[in-house]
Amino acid sequence: MKLMGNKRLLILMLGLICFIVLMGLTFGRRGYGTWPEKFLKDTVSWAQGVLYRPTGAVVGFFEDMSRLTTIYEENKVLRQTLSKYARDTSRLNDLEQTNKRLQDALGFTERQKQMNNYQFRTAEVIQFDLANNLITVNLGEKDGIRTNMAVMSVAGLVGRVVAVSPFHSDVQLLTGIDDKAAGESKAISVTVKENDQSYGYIESYDKEKQLLVMSKIDPRDPIKPGDTVITSGRGLVFPQGLEVGKVVEKHEGDFGITYVATIQPFAAFNHLREVFIIEVPELK
Secondary structure (H helix, E strand, C coil): CHHHHHHHHHHHHHHHHHHHHHHHHHCCCCCCCCHHHHHHHHHHHHHHHHHHHHHHHHHHHHHHHHHHHHHHHHHHHHHHHHHHHHHHHHHHHHHHHHHHHHHHHHHHHHHHHHHCCCEEEEEEEEEEEHHHCEEEECCCHHHCCCCCCEEECCCCEEEEEEEECCCCEEEEEHHHCCCCCCCCCCCEEEEECCEEEEEEEEEEEECCCCEEEEEEECCCCCCCCCCEEEECCCCCCCCCCCEEEEEEEEEECCCCCCEEEEEEECCCCCCCCEEEEEECHHHC
């Protein structure tokens, strides 16, 4: 046991001496001049390289996952922000369009008040039935609306009220005028703004050309293309002075006795949002 203890002490002393000698040989020098130094350096570097590659890959994987999580959260926030921005932009555009329509409507009613003594009830279009040339508005009997009241938009004449319930009314559009529909469609007595001699009736609508047809025009009538057609007030439904459209052309009728004119309506019947139901105080 004493001999074994002495051997261990001897081995420890030799190792310490070798270590001190190795330090002495390498101290103060740059580079690796001896082959043991080179071997030791290469061995250590190789071992570090072997250990570093998988360790670096694992560390890089977790770093990439962390970055992906951060990017995902950032993208989620950006998508929510973009969605909110798009929603707010759409709402702003709707408000701007509504504000413009209401300003146009206000200007329209002010101009009409200066021209005549009519009262205009603003109504919102809540339903379209273009197959039957009808629209439904949100005013009815409770609001003083009656059948055969004239209806127009900011642009021009739209039609007339044909049915009324307590809170809603149906309006027949000008596109539904038909001289062959007895008792269901009323002709419109019209003249032109440019002179007080023209006179005729709008009795039908040409669906192919999308034009109103004005008939019973005297051959000597001075009406011409470009004239503005307005209601004459001679009928029992439409009051005087409501703009209908512009004359496109004038030609002879079927028998050559009277003339016919085609009229481009001012109102856009497919894009109605608000309309005005006209009340004539004198006719109450």
